[in-house]
Every structure is written in structure tokens, then in C-alpha cells.
Amino acid sequence: MAEFTPTQLQSKGVTQLQDQAILALQDVSISYSGKAAVSKVSFPIAKHKITSVIGPSGCGKSTLLRALNRMNDFIPNVTTEGKIIYNRQDLYAAEVDPVEVRRNIGMVFQKPNPFPKTIYKNVAWGPGINGRKDSMHELVEKSLKQAALWEEVKDRLDESALSLSGGQQQRLCIARALAMAPDILLMDEPCSALDPISTAHIEDLLYRLKSSYTIVIVTHNMQQASRISDYTAFMEMGDLIEFGKTRQIFTKPHKQRTEEYVTGRFG
Amino acid sequence: MAPRGIHARSTAETSLRKRHARARLFALFCAAVTWAGAALLMLLLYQISVNGFKWFDVQFLTSFPSRFPYKAGIKSALVGTLWLISLVAIISIPIGVATALYLEEFGKKGRLGRMVEINIANLAGVPSIVYGIIGLAVFVRGLGLERSLISGALTMSLLILPVIIIASREAIKVVPMTIRHAAFALGATRWQTAWSHVLPASFPGILTGVILALSRAIGETAPLIMIGALTYVAFLPEGPMDAFTALPIQIFNWVSRPQEEFHELAAGAIIVLLIVLLTMNATAIFIRHRAEKKRG
Amino acid sequence: MAIRSSIRKGGVRWGEFSIEVGLACCTLISVITTAAIIFVLVKETLGFFSHVTPAEFLFGTRWVPLLKPSSFGVLPLLWGTLIVTVGAAIIAIPIGLASAVYLSEYASAKVRSTVKPVLELLAGIPTVVYGYFALTFVTPVLKTVIPQIQVFNALSGAIVVGLMILPMIASLSDNALRAVPDTLRQGAYAVGATSYEVTTQVVVPTALSGIMASFLLAISRAIGETMAVTLAAGATPNLSMSMLESIQTMTAYIVQVSLGDTPAGGVAYQTLFAVAALLFLITLLLNIISQWILRRYREVYD
Numbered sequence: 001m002a003e004f005t006p007t008q009l010q011s012k013g014v015t016q017l018q019d020q021a022i023l024a025l026q027d028v029s030i031s032y033s034g035k036a037a038v039s040k041v042s043f044p045i046a047k048h049k050i051t052s053v054i055g056p057s058g059c060g061k062s063t064l065l066r067a068l069n070r071m072n073d074f075i076p077n078v079t080t081e082g083k084i085i086y087n088r089q090d091l092y093a094a095e096v097d098p099v100e101v102r103r104n105i106g107m108v109f110q111k112p113n114p115f116p117k118t119i120y121k122n123v124a125w126g127p128g129i130n131g132r133k134d135s136m137h138e139l140v141e142k143s144l145k146q147a148a149l150w151e152e153v154k155d156r157l158d159e160s161a162l163s164l165s166g167g168q169q170q171r172l173c174i175a176r177a178l179a180m181a182p183d184i185l186l187m188d189e190p191c192s193a194l195d196p197i198s199t200a201h202i203e204d205l206l207y208r209l210k211s212s213y214t215i216v217i218v219t220h221n222m223q224q225a226s227r228i229s230d231y232t233a234f235m236e237m238g239d240l241i242e243f244g245k246t247r248q249i250f251t252k253p254h255k256q257r258t259e260e261y262v263t264g265r266f267g
Numbered sequence: 268m269a270p271r272g273i274h275a276r277s278t279a280e281t282s283l284r285k286r287h288a289r290a291r292l293f294a295l296f297c298a299a300v301t302w303a304g305a306a307l308l309m310l311l312l313y314q315i316s317v318n319g320f321k322w323f324d325v326q327f328l329t330s331f332p333s334r335f336p337y338k339a340g341i342k343s344a345l346v347g348t349l350w351l352i353s354l355v356a357i358i359s360i361p362i363g364v365a366t367a368l369y370l371e372e373f374g375k376k377g378r379l380g381r382m383v384e385i386n387i388a389n390l391a392g393v394p395s396i397v398y399g400i401i402g403l404a405v406f407v408r409g410l411g412l413e414r415s416l417i418s419g420a421l422t423m424s425l426l427i428l429p430v431i432i433i434a435s436r437e438a439i440k441v442v443p444m445t446i447r448h449a450a451f452a453l454g455a456t457r458w459q460t461a462w463s464h465v466l467p468a469s470f471p472g473i474l475t476g477v478i479l480a481l482s483r484a485i486g487e488t489a490p491l492i493m494i495g496a497l498t499y500v501a502f503l504p505e506g507p508m509d510a511f512t513a514l515p516i517q518i519f520n521w522v523s524r525p526q527e528e529f530h531e532l533a534a535g536a537i538i539v540l541l542i543v544l545l546t547m548n549a550t551a552i553f554i555r556h557r558a559e560k561k562r563g
Numbered sequence: 564m565a566i567r568s569s570i571r572k573g574g575v576r577w578g579e580f581s582i583e584v585g586l587a588c589c590t591l592i593s594v595i596t597t598a599a600i601i602f603v604l605v606k607e608t609l610g611f612f613s614h615v616t617p618a619e620f621l622f623g624t625r626w627v628p629l630l631k632p633s634s635f636g637v638l639p640l641l642w643g644t645l646i647v648t649v650g651a652a653i654i655a656i657p658i659g660l661a662s663a664v665y666l667s668e669y670a671s672a673k674v675r676s677t678v679k680p681v682l683e684l685l686a687g688i689p690t691v692v693y694g695y696f697a698l699t700f701v702t703p704v705l706k707t708v709i710p711q712i713q714v715f716n717a718l719s720g721a722i723v724v725g726l727m728i729l730p731m732i733a734s735l736s737d738n739a740l741r742a743v744p745d746t747l748r749q750g751a752y753a754v755g756a757t758s759y760e761v762t763t764q765v766v767v768p769t770a771l772s773g774i775m776a777s778f779l780l781a782i783s784r785a786i787g788e789t790m791a792v793t794l795a796a797g798a799t800p801n802l803s804m805s806m807l808e809s810i811q812t813m814t815a816y817i818v819q820v821s822l823g824d825t826p827a828g829g830v831a832y833q834t835l836f837a838v839a840a841l842l843f844l845i846t847l848l849l850n851i852i853s854q855w856i857l858r859r860y861r862e863v864y865d
Contacts, residue, residue, distance in 0.1 A: 074749070097283065113749070113750040286757045290759035304662055401600050545684070
């Protein structure tokens, strides 16, 4: 059970979480060379649920998401303050190894980014470098099945991943992340580069995955957020405006800005 | 599935430590190798300057070559190089830029265009000594131009033409299509568009490429040896048909001699050559930098 | 300017047309250059082959073109070129690639932005300068380590040619590595890889075709290199396995002949063209292969 102080959450107008939390953000602030991108954001991530982060472009939602598995480490001059608690451990504590963080918290990116290797190797590479040796084939099959891609690729596992369509590539990237059996799966607008049919495919997939995975998804597509997620965080200009159950955010938001945004009056 | 802690996989833990160690070692290795390579090349420059500055004075710049090291200088070589490079510039720049303009702005992008493009790319990779042989057969002997400045300049022009063409095309390519469309929409012809809009916009890029190409011509030795640029010239050329020597030839000549003093003279001439090249390269980098800034 | 009341039909703008023709003529010059290279090399080589059979030229093991009894087997020259080039590649490829990896994957933007122009500068140092370096520094240093080394030797030539192509390999390979999209690196880091694994197993394999192309270009450059090997490696065509002895490369032979006053038309004069034709073919082949590799690699990304 993650630790977070109820007062902090309430001060942001956040309703108490009814589910078990797996991750908690506490006053997370992120800045690029001194320029604030995210300021003092706090909310919990519920286990085996889908949490979506919505907001207009440039509101800091992707930056926030990338902070959750220390992908921001690769951008020069980024400073992260506050705490991100995962299993009683602050992900930004000095003794934490970012590689270890990313083994437990996987990520799927905005544009499909399969390695220019075979389909099989794309899935097997992560577990392979992390010391897995036996029953790799079963793991690849299982991951591709979970990502609803197995039937389409089972006869061409040795072909280059670049021969797949965009939607297939993105599902391959999901399979690649799933093969690490992550506790949490972060998704950064995973459908923004895809056509509607592929998008539907992936939404369907996410819905099925949440029985065994915790998913955090950043999206600018409000229909998507309302369709698939259990919790929603709404951000604007680096601030968390409102966090709550998705149904509540979309039907009776507490904040006026939230209402204006979800009803499409701006953004 | 029970949640695993960050430190929960204890078996993987030790191997992860090893992987981190390997990553650090690898980064260190790459950095060390880079700096070692840089150090070697710096050593080259250091060694040249230590030896070369012994003879470096006004007398060195203003004397003709001589059998006696203390009397020898690079006057004829320096003047020859200046002559050569001026002629090369006059010949190769118009032809090179015109070719680039034709290929980018006029030529049809069909099979023929692609053939010409591949042809130019391959010409850029032909060893300089092969150009020297062609210069010997065509200009020196075939056209009867003898071992003159103009033979050298024509040979050198052929050698750097592909470089100028490729660099100019790159510069012309980055001029936005919208500028051309705007000019065409005002009723400009292709040439009017190319002359008043495309060329000025691509000028810094073309100039950079031209300077780099000319600096290559200044340092090239083999083609000049092939066409027989004399190594002992005690007079200054007065026209394109005169015999000549050039800095790299003089350097080659001095390095080939066994006496140490001549090696030091060679180092002195190398310093002059490198200063010329450095100035040209710095100018090119400066122009590119300024153009990039302007573009934003 | 008068307003045109009608649109001209079908007329030719003579000014525009003549400019276009002029530009086309300039373009033709590069085509003519290629034609001239091929024509001259083929003509003189054919003349050479009327005295010496192609088989003797290509497979003969003795190269004594200027003295009687003469012998025209090009293998010793080819061998000289080969050992210098291989030696140079052994030095330059690992160092060049490691430097490229350092510049692209590890160095700060500041280091990179200073080292990169310096590399370009070094790549522009005339080869005669490397020849000087070989003769006055590398060989004397080698002599203190290996006393039996000859004044002119293949090793010294290989070392300076390696140094000469090093900046080129580093710079071109760095470009290839930088062309690998950052999203691939992130994808690899996101499954818990270290920088070593990301670099060696994702970035370098992805850029491999660009890297290979840079190697081939550099090797082609080393093969065609003239002044450094002429000064460093000497003028003794032989099939020696030892890098400590004097050898002769194809290019060094061409220089040697042209320094003497060989009359046009004789067999000795023609050997220049036969050797140059061989040199031309080898470098052309390498360049074509490297261009082919580069084209393939561009297709992967688009």
C-alpha cells in the first residue's frame, strides 16, 4: 500500500481512492532548465485499473508520465522534485537504480518504435538482457497473445518488425513491454499515430489487460479516456486541476475548468 | 501476482550490478579511445610546429628554393599555389554551381538525371592520382598545354568539381519550395527564380562548399606530380602557360631528401599550408554558423 | 511594364532557353570527365595489353617494368596496397567507431560541437603532411621499438594512413549513429536496458549500414591514397609478408614513374595507365557498394 497524506490530496480537491494504490505522486514538480513543466502534482495510481491523464497539449502530461519510470533522465537539464512512491520506495531516491525502475514500470510510446530486428527479437530482447534464459519462446508467444498480435504474426516471427503495419507495430511494442511482466504499464498517447480501426483494437486490448496490469495512459482524446479508464487526472499548464473517478470527472466535475474542457469548450 | 519491490529480484541484482559496471567500462573505453586518437593527431601538429618554426621567418617566405637549407624558401611555391588556386576557382566555381543549378532547378528528375547524379557521386570517389593521370594524358600531352599552370588548374578543377556540385546541390535543396512557388506565381521564369531567389538563399551553403573544395585543391599533391609540376623553380610564373611549383610539391620535395634540415624546411612549409587551410576552413565554419543563426 | 493582353502561345523564350542550354553544357562536363577517364584508361591499357597479356599482368608475381629483363606482374603492387590498407583499417576502424559512439552516445553537446568541426578540419589535412609525419616521427619511433625495421616500411605507412582516415570514419559513423531515432533508444531503455546494451545491441545494429558505408569509403580512400604511402612505405615492389620491409603500392608506383621522365608511348608509360585502371576499378567498386548500402539503409527509415 502506497503512502500519501490525505491532506495533500484533499487540498488539490482529490477524492479519496477506494482501490488499493500501487503508486503515489506527492508534490511532483518537473522543470526543464528552470522552466516549470509540472508543478506540485499529487495523485495516486490504483492497482489493476486504468488511470488516464488528460489535458490540452503542452500541459505537462507526457512529461509527468515519463517521470514515472525515469525516462526524463535522458533529457538534459531536467529536475524532478517531490516524491513518486512505489512499494514504499521513492523512485527518485539516490539509491534507486533507474534501470531497475524501468524493468518494473514499462512504457509504450506515442509513435510505434519497434527495434529494426525480427518480431521475435523485439519481444525477447528485454527479458534476454535482463537475464532470462529459459522458456523464452513461451514468453514471446504469451506476450504476443496478450497484445492480441499472435494470430497475425505467428508464422512470420523471423520477419523484420518494420514489415508490420503501424497498428501492428504498436501492438508489438505493447507485447515488448508486457514481456517484462511490468507492474505498471505507462502509455504515452499510444493511439495518436494510428488509424481508427487500430485504435479500437488497442483500446480493446487495454480493457482486457487491466485485470492483470496497472495502466497509466496519457491521451488528448477525451472519448478514449472516458471509454477505457477508471480514474482520470485533468491537467492544465502543469497543474493538476482535478483527479477522480472517470465517471465523476466526465459527468459532474467539481471544477469549472474541468467541465469546460471535457465538454469541449477549449483545448 | 504479488507486487515485487524494486529490490525484490535478488538473483538479478548481482547481474545488474555487473551490467552497470560493463556499461560504465564501455563508456570509459569509448571516451579514452577518442581522446587517445585526438592526442595522436595533436601530436602530429605539435611535432610539425616544433620543427617548422626553426626556419620560419621572412627570409623563408621570400626566398626561392635552394640547395642550401639556410638560403631556401617557399616564395615560388607560395606564389604558384596562389596562381593555381585562383585559376581553379575561376574555372570550377561557375561550372560547379551551374551544374548544381541545372540538376536541381532545370533538369528532369528522370532516369537520365539519376544517372548523372550517380556519375557525380562516383567521380567524387575517384583517387586524386587518377585525375593526375587524366590531366597528364589529356591536358599536358593531348592538348599540348605542357607542364603549365593551366594544365594543373584544369586537372585540379576536374578533381574538385564533384565536391562543389554535391555541396551546392545540398545548399540549393534546403531552399524551401514555397519561395520558388511564390516567384513562379508572379510569372517569373525558371532562370529568374533561380537567379534572384534560389541562388541568394543558398549562397552561404554554396560558399561553404566551395571554400572546402578549394582547400582540398590547395593540399592535393599527387595530381600535380603527375602533370609534372616542376620541383625546382627559381622564377615566378607570369601567366597561365608558365611552369610552376606549389606548396605541397615543395613539401614533398623537401621531405624526400635525407637531410634533417630539409625535413625542418618541409615542416615550415607545412605550417604555411596549414595556416592557409585553417583560415579557409574557419571562414567556412563561420559562414555556416552565421547562416544557421540567421535561419533560426 | 505594359500589361500583356493575351497569353503567349507556344513561343520559345530564347534568353531562357540559351541559359538552360548553357547550364546543361556545364552539367555535361562531369559526364565528359567520366568518359575521358574511361577512354584514356581503356585506350592506354589496351595498348599495354598488346605487349603484355592480361593474365601476366593480373597474376604475375614480379613487377620489374623499368629494367631489363622486364616483368609486369601487378600482384606485388596490389599486395603492397592491400597490406597498407588492411593495416590502416585495423587501426582506424575500431578507434573511429569507438570515437563515433562516444561522440554520438556519451559526449555532451558542448564537447560534440567542438570535436566535430575539429574532425572535419583534420580530415582536410593534406596527405603529404601525413607522409612527413610518417617519415620524421612514426618511423623513428618504430625504430626504437623494433630496431630491424627498414627506413621505408609498410607499417609506418599503414599507421599514418590509418590516422588519416580516422577522422573520416569517426565523423561519418557519428552521422549514422545520430540518424538513429531517439525513440528507439527510449524503447530500449524502457525495457530496463543499460546504456551499453542500448548502444551495442540497438543503436549500432540499426546504424550498421551507415557505419559499414563509412568504413568502405574510408578504405577506398586509403587504397587511393598516394603521398603518405609514397613517402613512408618506399618503392620496392615485393610480396613480403613482413610489414617491417619496404614495399610499393599501386599509387606509389605511379608517382615513381612520373617523377622520372618516361617518354610517352612506351610500355613503361603505358604501365601507368594499366595500374591506374586497376586502381580506378577497385575504388569504383568499393564506392558503388557503399552507395548501394546507404540507399538500402535510407529505405528502412522512410
